[in-house]
Amino acid sequence: MTVQRIDVGDRMSQAVIHGDTVYTAGQVALGAKGQPVADQTRDILERIDALLAKAGTDKSKLVSATIWISDMTTFDEMNAVWDAWVSPGNTPGRACVEARLASPEFTVEIAVIAAK
Incomplete structure (x- = not known):
């Protein structure tokens, strides 16, 4: 089975496709400094939508967050x-925990797994 990587960087890929499953890296808000949690969450979810689209899927196929x-x-x-x-009726399994994130300006980080 092949592995396809999306938006590959030196440290990580933003998404990886293996078979019919898409895994995203933890996403944080760009320009997060001073943004409230709601705005950071919106920014992150837009980024996730874009990554899922590049992988040929969408939020209706989320399995886990x-x-x-x-x-x-x-x-x-x-x-x-x-x-x-x-997506109504297509909610994934989900965990939410409190954690110190990579930088104090980040208040939310989200990673998802989706089917293709």
Whole structure:
């Protein structure tokens, strides 16, 4: 089975396709500094939509999502954006944990796995 990589960098690929499964790297908001959690979440989900499109799939085929947020008090704010974005009736398995992210300006990071 082949492995296809999307937006390959020195450290990681933004997405990897193996068989009929697409794995994204954890996505953070570009220009996150000073953005509220809702705006960061929107930015991330737009990036995920673009990666899934490059891989030949979309959010209706999500199987799993992992969300890291830097402060659980922002859980409802993040969820409001997530709930408006996720495909109704096609919600993935999901985990959400509080974690210190790579840089203090990042308040949300999301990685997904999708079927093709």
